[in-house]
Amino acid sequence: MTEAISIPLLLVLGFTLNLQLAIASFYMRGALMNMGGPVSEALAMDLLPVNQRATYTSVMNAMGNLGRGGLGPLISGVLQSFGGYGAAFSFTAVTYAISSWLYFQFFRRVEPDRHTFGWVGAMRARLAGQRAA
Secondary structure (H helix, E strand, O other): OHHHHOHHHHHHHHHOOOHHHHHHHHHHHHHHHHHOHHHHHHHHHHHOOHHHHHHHHHHHHHHHHHHHHHHHHHHHHHHHHHHHHHHHHHHHHHHHHHHHHHHHHHHOOOOOOOOOOHHHHHHHHHHHHHHHO
């Protein structure tokens, strides 16, 4: 969710000529993008069977590295040569919007009572057991 909220700030970065606005957008966007990571990881670890967690982590790290170190700079360079920074940032905003929409579509039906986050779920189960006893 925080990634979706950061999309307008990404567009500000691509089109603003105001240095203060660009700096503020850069830091706010970075905070929003990094804020959702631990929650997404916790959700994935809770939803996946134990024997698939290592594979998931490996695939996610490989795709992230491919995007940051391989395809990302290549695609960005091509887009910047044709349309400047605005084209590259717009393309990124569209891909983030699609990704956020897909994330919502895939996980909107996950019931909070059935899948809880790690230590929170353990504490709930412990408290529920104490109340029943």
